[in-house]
Amino acid sequence: MSPVRRCSRTACGRPAVATLTYVYADSTAVLGPLATYAEPHCYDLCAEHGERLTAPRGWEVVRLADPSAPTRPSGDDLEALANAVREAARPHERSADAGGRGPRTADPVEVARRGHLRVLRSPDN
Secondary structure, three states: OOOOOEOOOOOOOOEOOEEEEEEHHHOEEEEEEOOOOOOOOOEEEOHHHHHOOOOOOOOEEEEOOOOOOOOOOOHHHHHHHHHHHHHHHOOOOOOOOHHHOOOOOOOOEEEEEEOOEEEEEOOOO
């Protein structure tokens, strides 16, 4: 048995990405993210069949958003990113209490490199 769940539609072998459930009392078809476990009264659908889903006349289709799906960035996200870039670009003054030795005048010096690791020597030494 394959660990990947397949679309419940006849002759469709694509992997399932959504689960369809019917709420008969409310005349509602609910299409949401793929359920954790296959349930006997739910239908797993591939992306194509999920998009083309229609409900019987008089029924409502509710499409729940997939929380793991990538979302489009909002204006607030863009502003936060711009502020973070501005903050990172500002020159930082070293605090006087860093190490108890007062402000430092130079950055550490790279003395060796191995792959992505660097060996640094303090300019005070």
